[in-house]
Amino acid sequence: MIVDDRLYLGMGHDKSWDIEFNWTMDRWEIWSTNxxxxxxxETVIHPNDTYFGPEPNCWAGDFAQKDGKYYxxxxxxxFDTGVMIADKPGGPYKDALGKPLLSKGLAPTNSYDPEVYEENGVYTIIWGAGTYYCATLGEDMLSLADKPQKIEIYNSDGTYRNTDDKPTMFKRNEYYYLVWGAHYAMSKELRGPYDYKGAFYSGGHGSIFNWKGQWYVVHEHHDISMFYRGIMLKTMYFNPDGTVNLKSDFTFPIGGGRKWEFDNSRMGWRSPSGTNVQWTKAGTIKGEITGQKPIIESANWASTETKGKTLEIRIKNNTPTSKLKLSFALFKTNIERFWSYPEINWLEEATINIDVKPNSSEYVKYTLPLDTIENIPKTLKRLRIEFLDSDSGNWEIDYILIQ
Structure with missing residues (x-):
């Protein structure tokens, strides 16, 4: 939402990088920039501020502004969708109805993930998962002025296309764009039907906006894990026919993979045994060996491709060990609701031992082509590092890269 040359960004907050089996979102936050x-x-909105109470259900939302009020x-x-109101774009916000605006069963789709689109003073709310529905908001912005209408999307061969959750809508020139995740469709009519166009900018839930003549997409990014997500901001471009040009689409790091650089936090790394994991202001993680079999590991659901990638680690190994055991857990995407299965049997996962310099007080960089590892998973679920034959000393890691 843009107000007086200031951009306001609203988002759900993932509760912890240690959550492994569901999206637990304990609050919303609103940030701004010029x-x-x-x-x-700007502000934090807690679930207790809403009709649904203390449950950590703070999933996706969207802003609207009208007549000096902000929604x-x-x-x-x-489950359903509510609405809050404020006198300032940065809040504080209060529940305007004390009950859902879009109740469960309102239309033949889930009543969540709202998107609000305004044109010529008319506000349209869009919601759903798999199939989207829309309705006109009333003059009070707290009611519906008409019945929900299905938004139809068709492939190039005329077959019907389903979507995912969280629709995003914007208009450029004569076309309306309906976006969900890494897909989009176009139409010359707000309510469709829409023609599916293909790949959109890679990423999760997001929004598209024009800032001082430049289009941008801002969306979630799994920089730590599936359940503890960051946010990416990308410039956005179009082809002459209005379709989306993906020339500025990039992942983090560029080309895919993953960076654990620890500039601001320990990025979810922890120890199940034998040591501790501390973050330092120098942008590293470190630990003292406190017992047998010291192990450190990333947060679960790293969601990182490994094909054609190289692992690089810069470590200060001030322990007696001369070998690190690296284990790569498999991300099983071929099963329904795969995120409900966080368990890992490390005895069955791909492993390799690498030689390292023992009792070192200096950083040493080590590289490992991942394609050389037998049974390496295509997509990484969790990375584990084990210090073999060490019961004393300390370690410090500057970064771990998969690129």
């Missing part, structure tokens, strides 16, 4: 670089936290339409998990 240059897209320096951000200020935050929010998901109560995947």
């Amino acid at each position: 240059d897209l670089k320096t951000w200020v936290k 935050w339409y929010f998901s109560n998990k995947f």
Whole structure:
């Protein structure tokens, strides 16, 4: 939402990087900027501020502004949608109805993940998962002025296309764009039907906006794990026919993979045994060996491709060990609701031992082509590092890269 040359960004907050089996979102936060670089936290909205109470159900939402009032339409998990109101874009916000605006069963789709689109003073709310529905918001912004209408999307061969959750809508020139995740469709009519166009910018839930003549997409990014997500901001471009040009689409790091650089936190790394994991202001993680079989590991659901990648680690190994055991857990995406299965049997996962310099007080960089590892998973679920034959000393890691 842009107000007086200031951009306001609203988002759900993932509770912890240690959550492994569901999306647990304990609050919403609103941040703002006037240059897209320096951000200020405006306010925090807690679930207790809403009709659904203390449950950590703070899923996706969207802003609207009208007549000096500001609205935050929010998901109560995947159940229903409510609305909050404020006198200032940065809040504080209060529940405007004390009950859902979009109740469960309102339309033949889930009543969550709202998107609000305004054109010529008319506000349209869009929601759903798999199939999207829309309705006109009433003059009070707290009611529906008409019945929900299905938004139809068709492939190039005329077959019907289903979507995912969290629709995003914007208009450029004569076309309306309907976006969900890494897919999009176009139409010359707001309510469709829409023609499916293909790949959109890679990433999760997001929004598209025009800032001082430049289009941008801002969306979730799994920089730590599936359940503890960061946010990416990308410039956005179009082809002459209006379709999306993906030339500025990039992942983090560029080309895919993953960076654990520890600039601001320990990025979910922890120890199940034998040591501790501490973050340092120098942008590293470190630990003292406290017993047998010292192990450190990333947060679960790293969601990182490994094919054609190289692992690089820069470590200060001030322990007696001359070998590190690296284990790569498999991300099983071919089963329904795969995120409900966080368990890992490390005895069955791909492993390799690498030689390292023992009792070192200096950083040493080690590289490992991942394609050389037998049974390496295509997509990484969790990375584990084990210090073999060490019961004393300390270690410190500057970074771990898969690129």
